[in-house]
Amino acid sequence: MFRLFLYLNILGAFLVTGLHIVEPGPEYPASKGAIWPRPQMQSIEIPYYKFDSDVLEIKVMDHDCPILSNAVQRSLAVLRDMLRIASPYVNRNAPQQVLDDDTYDGPLKSLSIYLTSPCEEYPHFGMIESYNLTIAADSTLRSSSIWGILRGLESWTHLFHLSDNRDQLHINKGEVHDFPRYPHRGLLVDTSRHYISMSNILLILDAMAMNKMNVFHWHIVDDQSFPYQSERFPDLSRLGAYHETLIYTKKDIQTVIDYARNRGIRVIPEFDVPGHTRSWGVAKPELLTHCYNEYAVDVGLGPMNPIKDSTYTFLRELFHEVQALFPDRYIHIGGDEVDLDCWESNPEFKRYIQEHNLTSVADFHALFMRNTIPLLSENSRPIVWQEVFDEGVPLPKDTIVQVWKGNEVYEMLNILRASHQLIYSSGWYLDHLKTGGDWTEFFNKDPRDMVSGFSKDINVDNIVGGEACMWTEVVNDMNIMSRVWPRASAVAERLWGHESQAAYQVYSRLEEHTCRMNARGIRAQPPSGPGFCLGA
């Protein structure tokens, strides 16, 4: 009565001349103390140390700041929690583990943190995230950036593993030299199709930090609901949210930004225009275009109206408020799936085409963006979905284009030839479901590898990263954590630096990492097959 999973057993089972031998126990036993995402360079030696919170001293040797001290406290709490969670599973009858063997090198005495430059206030595109970590009785963590120190502390917690009897935490002697391959490693969360609670957003940020992801792309509003509470235009959420309580206040947003900042995560808001804006029209119908059917009957509201000055007056004020709130220099202004047919169906637009000698209805999209991008604050940089590029809308050179459709290789080549930077999402739609453990499909996609060798006149470094996308048509607080994690972890490792395919060892490491997330309150689902986590 169990079918379609045979492929899962290819590694775990022994197939002999039609025989199907299944071994008992977990399909992929968890690794012990493996860092996720896999670091660029790591050496692990046999001698090990024991964590003793009474002995271990964490010394901040160079620069310091609240982001650093908060991260140190969180790391220590993680270690204490690992022991606490394991304690019900300790076998009290087992003989006390002998630690005076040759490979035990005593308790961990200290971790000295050398931050060689002052802390930056906010994470930003291109921030330094590299770090060097040396594990010894007196360990050291070094980086020239607070963000590198955060990444290093995260790795440090991953290196600890429970002893066989689960009553001690051990860490092996060794070194880690680490840095990310792609600077933009994001997760998109759609809070319009379903509202996601503040507590889950903060948990998602926790999990992102555990996976060294550094961009929370907040697709905050869309056609269905408008949960962003604007101070200048309070009716937008009062009337356009699913319910007047299902909103994000200014204070909520500041909480998210601060929580993310402490974890080295940028928060990029998306206010998708001119399409996907139907909920804006509940309070402000005049922003949107009336669409007409073939009998010239008004059938409903479509994209924003690009030929009314009042549209831009409104957008200027809204963007001004949004950009005062979000410190990130980048802002996502959408531009996908604009219903050009609606514009074409409207008699006013037909007149406009004639009067202004437009050659195509896509010119309205260009018109809209030409008028909208200058409304953004000085120094800000737009991110747009690929259609804006595809429809020939002129874009500032520093615009990042997000690729989400199929036929992605061809698309990426075109964008790179136009010398734009891009982020990749096509293969990383978390709402796309398949039976079984489907993370390997995400894992095996590498955006730079896809275009490497196709063309000489491109710079693959302009592929600056990618984002896993959690569209929430059928996802809400009930299932978002298990839908995102550990599937987005596969994307996270791909973007950080691991260049190989999903080997058996990767499966085992992801088992451990999933249990690790569970132990830290992240309801990640089983990644690959039968198994268990204790104390989650």
Next chain:
Amino acid sequence: MFRLFVYLNILGAFLVTGLHIVEPGPEYPASKGAIWPRPQMQSIEIPYYKFDSDILEIKVVDHDCPILSNAVQRSLAVLREMLRIASPYVNRNAPQQVLDDDTYDGPLKSLSIYLTSPCEEYPHFGMIESYNLTIAADSTLRSSSIWGILRGLESWTHLFHLSDNRDQLHINKGEVHDFPRYAHRGLLVDTSRHYISMSNILLILDAMAMNKMNVFHWHIVDDQSFPYQSERFPDLSRLGAYHETLIYTKENIQTVIDHARNRGIRVIPEFDVPGHTRSWGVAKPDLLTHCYDQDGDYVGLGPMNPIKDSTYTFLQELFHEVQALFPERYIHIGGDEVDLDCWESNPEFQRYIQEHNLTSVADFHALFMRNTIPLLSENSRPIVWQEVFDEGVPLPKDTIVQVWKENEAPEMLNILRASHQLIYSTGWYLDHLNTGGDWTEFFNKDPRDLVNGLSKDINVDNIVGGEACMWAEVVNDMNIMSRVWPRASAVAERLWGHESQATYQVHCRLEEHTCRMNARGIHAQPPSGPGFCLGV
């Protein structure tokens, strides 16, 4: 940046000559006070009553028993909870809702419960579940069976809906005459591939009762782990469970059975033999067959050994213990996916074939079942997976065959022609995932309709029901609730009696039912598309 969901919008959107008009707000607005699964006959009138816990009196007029009084208390708690959960969303500034309009008929004064036969101790196959419910100021609920009363009370709670201002519970005047179409309406839960906690098992039973499902098919052990704690053979779980704490004790199982009994749910254990038994062999390798590759080398353990008397001695003792624990007359003994090749590969079996003139290796399966079924206690009835029937194993006439493979219509015809009863699961594998809201696929499968008209010499009533199956390869406590619910609700409605296809109204009713489950602590995921539930 959102694709593949266009089909979801067919009902929610207005497609005009290429236009794609999306309305803001939920894709399917929730119904108000609709019973799930839809009752066989229902009238709803405009006059309505208000729930007031100080006024409403529940009178048990005829027979009574603890199952009944427990159910009454649970129902009242549900109503009070509905008000409590809604209270943060009440608009305190709204004018007090006027209830002296023509259609308000005062507070609900009483519900008189007429149970016209004494309570049965345990639910059983073919139990009476029909009930009649009349909603008036003095309401009545009538059934000749405690199980019918339980179903009626469940429906009664579904009829209540919040007033527009969310501060009152209303119920409309009306009548419900209801009975199930299929007798066996089950949910299989696999607790071997992943361990499922007791608290989630009890929540699953709560949700089953909310969906009028009446069989908890407990696939308790399998190849990967053996969480059933046997008193007679404690090593089975001590060595064969994932961890010695990840087990179901005798007390746990009694708790499950009692929780289920109070909700009119039968608990049928499955001890799948002779295949899917690898975890049994951790403690008892002598039970299993040694498999050999083509070079005659031993490669591992396969199915149980049907040619050793000790296998049956062991099974007799184990089944004796299991059947003393589970009151249910039916027991599932599996029989699926037996690795016949392993039996064939073993030299001892090759000799046995020659010595006993067996014509096919499948004869070992027949031999095994012929020896095993008589080990079950008197009056017990076996359920088996379809392979047992397919491989020509002689079965007692009262055996139920569970159909799970593709090509289900011919299979069902064959089983029906052999005059066996069957339960259907092929289309109801909850581990099979598709992008989007996939419950309609489950909903649109009706096992009797699949074979109706295909043959005259069959009795479709021998299709006694079906089961949604939650195989747990990639499901554990983190995601089981949202994976099962509300997808199994589609199966529940199909089996209870709804004979139509998944219309717009069914979508709206499932929205309400999902929010209802959420409000009662069941982490059901969004069924179909964008929307929201308040207060969960």
